[in-house]
Amino acid sequence: MSALIRLSNLTVAYERHPAVHHVSGSFAEGSLTAIAGPNGAGKSTLLKAIVGELRPAEGSIDRGTLMRNDFGYLPQAADIVRRFPISVADTVMLGAWKNAGAFGQFSRKDAERAREALDLVGLSGFERRHIGSLSAGQFQRVLFARLLLQDARVILLDEPFTAIDQRTTRDLLDIVLRWSREGRTVIAVLHDFEQVRAYFPETLLIARELVGWGRTQDVMSATNLIRARAMAERWDMEADECSADDVESEGGLVKREPAE
Numbered sequence: 001m002s003a004l005i006r007l008s009n010l011t012v013a014y015e016r017h018p019a020v021h022h023v024s025g026s027f028a029e030g031s032l033t034a035i036a037g038p039n040g041a042g043k044s045t046l047l048k049a050i051v052g053e054l055r056p057a058e059g060s061i062d063r064g065t066l067m068r069n070d071f072g073y074l075p076q077a078a079d080i081v082r083r084f085p086i087s088v089a090d091t092v093m094l095g096a097w098k099n100a101g102a103f104g105q106f107s108r109k110d111a112e113r114a115r116e117a118l119d120l121v122g123l124s125g126f127e128r129r130h131i132g133s134l135s136a137g138q139f140q141r142v143l144f145a146r147l148l149l150q151d152a153r154v155i156l157l158d159e160p161f162t163a164i165d166q167r168t169t170r171d172l173l174d175i176v177l178r179w180s181r182e183g184r185t186v187i188a189v190l191h192d193f194e195q196v197r198a199y200f201p202e203t204l205l206i207a208r209e210l211v212g213w214g215r216t217q218d219v220m221s222a223t224n225l226i227r228a229r230a231m232a233e234r235w236d237m238e239a240d241e242c243s244a245d246d247v248e249s250e251g252g253l254v255k256r257e258p259a260e
């Protein structure tokens, strides 16, 4: 499989304080990758950088021919406001915005696809409900329906199953696996290691710096997990922006070559 997104010495910082530090490697086209790591390890930051919400402080992200429209991004639930007076059907239709006409009108075909997507996530009949009236699990189903409609080549999910019941998690995991079978590239931030091991063939383990990136069974070793925790704990939150030289003094980082 060829590299679809390549990170080269990527550092992402908030006001000069690095949150993700000198990460290099690549996501192969069609790969299904979990991003794992301790709290505050930089997982969400990495995802935001990949989708283009944050710019690299150093290094680069090569997205090849991918355009913004090719990315479907589901932020953490905490970052999504759902007090807007908007219905389930309209929320799902937002996934088809790139097909909308100049005045925001959608085709009958898109409306039909939205119905199919809601059916697939088990929410037929919820079209007119206000999103604020849904449970956390139902709302996550709506957001997955919106992603289905978006039909993106790359799907980025930030902790999609946090605070979601088991049944919903299983249903939504099925959709993730379906996207993968369809050849889409899926990258998900996950904190449930069992889930990572059971469903995600590739893992990027991060603790501000890369701990490992490759086959899940290799990366999620006890040694790497202990190392990730120790690395996260020793991070100096007040550290200034790093210099490129730092990488030399931090030998032992696992760097993955692009998959062929």
Ligand SMILES: Nc1ncnc2c1ncn2[C@@H]1O[C@H](COP(=O)(O)OP(=O)(O)OP(=O)(O)O)[C@@H](O)[C@H]1O
Pocket (backbone or CB within 6 Å): 014, 019, 037, 038, 039, 040, 041, 042, 043, 044, 045, 046
């Ligand atoms: N908007 C921001 N401004 C300043 N610092 C931030 C901002 N967002 C995140 N950070 C800091 O960057 C670091 C990495 O945060 P990030 O949210 O990427 O980690 P994470 O691995 O996704 O964490 P968690 O598992 O707790 O969600 C943390 O120290 C966090 O406090």
